[in-house]
Every structure is written in structure tokens, then in C-alpha cells.
């Protein structure tokens with residue numbers, strides 16, 4: 001979501017005549033888009049701010065802005081902590097900065113070719129905020145309650161993107177499965193997918209993140225039947241133990257989760273599943289952690305994002321439960337899960353050796369083209385031709401737990 005917000009802000013600044021530069025030293029305006037989902041993310045922002053301070057002292061005309069989830073309603077506190085920052089903007093509330101940037105840019109030359117084309121893949125937020133209040137999570141406090149964008153607005157935006165070269169959209173939300181419940185006609189995500197699937201020139205549609213308690217059969221069937229909707233579902237489980245799931249307030253049991261995965265897999269052949277897991281939640285025993293290990297081994301996800309529990313001030317968990325799993329133990333559990341998942345991903349990806357996959361090419365890295373399969377696997381290949389934004393066929397010749405390499409067979 002932060003990446004999507006940053007892209008949008010960069011694009012609006014680009015329209016005003018601003019250009020991106022590689023280093024803060026060369027910039028007139030520096031914006032930090034912060035994440036505070038874990039302490040480590042917050043520390044990174046604080047360090048970056050500390051590093052920018054001397055530059056601001058040397059060049060008082062440099063404008064510094066902080067946005068993202070670090071900015072809550074108590075901006076006074078942030079102002080006294082970081083007095084050298086000029087703007088504090090709550091997530092997506094960029095208007096004060098844009099107004100200022102517009103005034104400052106009146107002397108700038110508009111770039112006439114901007115924005116003639118966009119990258120082949122882009123994010124489209126469809127629902128903001130979250131109503132779930134999982135006990136560990138800061139998101140509902142910083143991004144507010146759920147607010148869906150009207151379907152017509154999203155469709156218009158995607159049509160416009162496609163006109164400017166976009167081939168793939170990823171619909172974004174903390175919980176995309178609850179899309180539409182707050183809109184007058186109560187459309188749902190399946191209805192939106194159905195409409196977007198008809199847009200000519202659009203090749204692929206993805207969505208994330210799904211919530212296991214809200215995923216409907218209708219949505220699963222929409223993914224199976226709509227040709228542009230990719231066979232990839234991000235379905236965070238968070239823990240493999242029912243007691244822990246209950247104190248996390250996730251709203252489902254492991255039995256329900258497994259039943260859902262079975263239904264997804266039987267309805268959508270070759271679907272790729274990814275998940276998120278938190279280890280070291282307050283009072284998580286070794287045995288409870290073992291249940292998570294068992295689940296990961298049993299369900300064999302394509303990707304597992306593992307995080308060590310990090311208490312977030314203001315959340316229910318930080319108020320009610322002691323953060324009592326030692327850091328070393330959290331790290332050991334995280335590494336154990338990552339090791340297990342690395343082997344599983346290696347095995348799953350090795351199954352693609354020799355197969356021909358369809359890749360949407362997103363760009364070039366270290367001289368090689370890179371893109372993704374419909375199942376979200378990263379693929380690298382070499383070609384002298386300009387493949388950007390093309391759907392190509394690649395024969396897989398080498399696999400690893402994280403990516404695939406192959407030979408271009410059809411352009």
C-alpha cells in the first residue's frame with residue numbers, strides 16, 4: 001500500500017514538473033513514506049530522518065516531508081521530536097504538500113511528454129483502512145476504517161491506465177474481500193473483477209490481501225473463470241494454532257482455514273498461495289509454534305512471509321499481553337520456519353523445470369529481462385529484443401526457491 005501511495009504521489013509531483021533524482025543531496029524535496037507495522041520498520045524511518053538532519057541544517061531551503069503510518073493524529077509530538085521536518089502528512093492526505101509544491105513549481109518548466117506512458121504493472125487501491133482490529137496490528141489505528149472506492153471510479157481509472165500502457169493491475173486493500181460492503185449497491189470483489197476483466201488491452205488482474213474469514217466461494221469461482229484474473233492468492237494465516245489465532249482475534253480456526261485452502265485448490269487448478277505468519281506472539285509456546293510448522297509443511301505454500309512479533313503501542317495485544325517470548329527464541333523460530341519454507345519453495349519451483357510459462361515482462365535487471373508468471377513467480381531471461389510490457393513464453397531452465405531462469409521461446 002505504501003508503494004502504491006508513493007507511486008501516486010511521485011506521479012502527481014511529476015505532473016507539476018518535478019523530476020526524480022537519485023540522491024537526497026540533489027533534491028529540493030524529500031518525502032519519507034513510513035511504515036510502522038513493526039518496530040524495525042519504524043527504526044528505519046527514524047534513522048533516515050536522523051541522516052537527513054545535517055543536510056537540512058546545511059540547506060534550510062530543502063523541504064522535508066514525512067508521511068505514511070508513522071503520522072498519527074498527534075502531529076504535535078512528531079513536531080517536537082523532529083522539528084526540522086516541514087510537513088507531516090497522514091497516509092494519503094497529501095494535499096498540503098501538493099499545494100505548496102505547486103506554488104513552488106510555478107517557475108518550473110512542465111515536462112510536455114509527462115506522463116505519456118506508465119510501467120506495464122501498477123497498483124490500484126480499491127479499499128482503504130481496516131475494520132478488523134487483529135490484536136497485534138496498528139493498521140486500523142493509522143489508516144482508519146474501511147472505505148471502498150466506487151466501482152465506476154476504479155473502472156475509469158484502470159481504463160485510463162490501460163490507455164497509457166498498463167498491462168496488469170493489482171487491486172489493493174488490507175482486506176480486499178470486504179470490498180464494497182459500505183457502497184450503496186453493495187458490489188463485491190467478484191463483481192469488480194468481472195467488470196475489469198472486460199477492459200480491452202488489460203492482460204492481467206491480481207488482488208491482495210485476502211482475509212480467510214471473508215473469502216467467498218463466489219470470489220474463488222470468479223478467479224477460476226475470469227481469464228485475466230491470475231491464479232495467485234495471498235491468504236495470511238498468521239498462526240497454525242487455534243489458541244493463538246483466538247488471542248490474535250483473527251476470526252477463523254485452523255480447520256476452517258484448511259477447508260478454505262482445499263476449496264481454493266480444487267476450484268482453481270495450479271493456483272499459487274502465499275501467506276503471512278507471525279512467530280513469538282505473547283505466550284506462544286514451543287508446542288504452539290510447532291503447530292505452525294506442521295501447518296506450513298502440510299499446506300506447502302509457494303511463499304511464506306515470516307515476521308517476529310513486535311509490540312505496537314496502542315494495539316490491544318500491547319496493552320493486554322506481555323511480550324514474553326525472548327528475542328533469541330523469536331529469531332530461532334523465524335529462522336526455522338524460513339529454512340523449512342525455503343526447501344518447500346525449492347521443491348515447488350523445481351517442478352517448473354522444462355516447462356513453458358507465460359511471463360509479463362516488467363523491466364530489466366543486470367542485463368536480463370524480468371517478469372512474472374500468472375502465479376507470481378519471478379522469471380529472468382535474456383533477449384536482445386525490446387520485451388518491455390510484452391507477454392512472452394519462456395522455457396524454464398534453472399530454478400531456485402526465489403526465482404526462475406529460462407530461455408525466451410516466443411516473443
Ligand code: SAM
Pocket residue numbers: 037038136137138139173174175209210211236238276277278307308309310311312
Ligand atoms: N491485512 C493483512 C492481513 O490480514 O494479514 C496484512 C496486513 S499487515 C499490514 C502485513 C503483515 O504484517 C501481517 O500479515 C503480519 O504478518 C505482519 N504484522 C502486522 N503486525 C505485526 C506485528 N505487530 N508484529 C509482527 N508482524 C506484524
Ligand code: SF4
Pocket residue numbers: 130131132133134137138139140174175211
Ligand atoms: Fe491488520 Fe488484521 Fe486488518 Fe490485516 S486484517 S490490516 S492484520 S487488523
